[in-house]
Amino acid sequence: MYSIGEISKLTGISAYTLRYYEKMGLLPNPYRLDGKQNGIRQYNDQDLRFIQFIYGLKQTGMKLKDITLFAEDGCLLTQNDQQIEDIQEILHKRIELLNKHVNLLEQQLEQLENVMTLANEKRSFYLAMLNDRLPNP
Amino acid sequence: MYSIGEISKLTGISAYTLRYYEKMGLLPNPYRLDGKQNGIRQYNDQDLRFIQFIYGLKQTGMKLKDITLFAEDGCLLTQNDQQIEDIQEILHKRIELLNKHVNLLEQQLEQLENVMTLANEKRSFYLAMLNDRLPNP
DNA sequence: CCTTGACTTAGAGTTTACTCTAACAAATAT
DNA sequence: ATATTTGTTAGAGTAAACTCTAAGTCAAGG
Numbered sequence A, B: 001m002y003s004i005g006e007i008s009k010l011t012g013i014s015a016y017t018l019r020y021y022e023k024m025g026l027l028p029n030p031y032r033l034d035g036k037q038n039g040i041r042q043y044n045d046q047d048l049r050f051i052q053f054i055y056g057l058k059q060t061g062m063k064l065k066d067i068t069l070f071a072e073d074g075c076l077l078t079q080n081d082q083q084i085e086d087i088q089e090i091l092h093k094r095i096e097l098l099n100k101h102v103n104l105l106e107q108q109l110e111q112l113e114n115v116m117t118l119a120n121e122k123r124s125f126y127l128a129m130l131n132d133r134l135p136n137p
Numbered sequence C: 001c002c003t004t005g006a007c008t009t010a011g012a013g014t015t016t017a018c019t020c021t022a023a024c025a026a027a028t029a030t
Numbered sequence D: 001a002t003a004t005t006t007g008t009t010a011g012a013g014t015a016a017a018c019t020c021t022a023a024g025t026c027a028a029g030g
Helices: A004-011 A015-024 A045-059 A064-070 A081-133 B004-011 B015-024 B045-059 B064-070 B081-133
Strands: none
Touching (some): A015 A064, A045 A064, A081 B081, B015 B064, B045 B064
16 A cells, blocks of 8 residues: 555656646545545555556646546446446547547657657767867868 | 748648747748848748757657757858867767657657557457446346 | 738737645654 | 644646737738
8 A cells, every 4th residue: 555655756746746636537536544534545556557557648648638538437336227328438438539549659659760760860960070070180 | 942831831830839939049040031131931941851850859858948959050160179169069969968869769669658558458458348248148 | 902921029828737835634754 | 752744725836838919011912
């Protein structure tokens, strides 16, 4: 079990931001110490992995507002047909959003490689300039 | 030769932003029509490529302030030893910044692949949930 | 002729995502 | 015992990067 401070250290997200994410609906309400309403937040390893997943989406350009779609737990035991449909809709939306994001990631990968090539070319160019000037013939 | 509007369409950067980048020192002052001080900006293919290079750096997370290091043209014909040293220093800084940025890009690549894996796993998980519920046994 | 797009400076407004403070309570660590 | 960490709400402040408006000029195209 981790406190908010430990999660902060483990993820590199400040405690402010973790509470902010929670308030914004990116992260589900964590369990509290002794089950008290305002008890200290207790995170387990699953929570940690989830936070890291969410943070990865954020770091790769997903908007906070979109990320909220993943926060509510869709794993409730269903009672009636309406609830089943609601959950199916949420799952559909999540899958679609992930598809869209993966497409984006693929574009980013391409661009990243492109920029890397250009950056390396530029560097070679600057290095050549440096070498042309250094020997001072 | 391209006008600012054409460059805007070709790069996807608004004319506002192009002028803003120029003012901020990310982009060198372009040639003007008829050499007039306030003439219309004229960009050639080399300018276009440079703008795309700069934009690539920006898109991959380099700060605008850092990018300014590339704007001043280091290719002036030198007059004295002091100028040679200045240019060498600029070239050194550019190379260092590019090295640093390429390292960042490598990290980003890794993270991107990591997030892509996680996103695909999550998607499979959601798909499985969807399939478990659909047949309704 | 008149719309469209270009130019200027200066500055205001917007968006996103934090980031922190106040002001106070309660629990934990050294 | 005292310092640190955690908790709350509400709201203010910050930073980066745009984004646009004002208010006026200039030049080319249909």
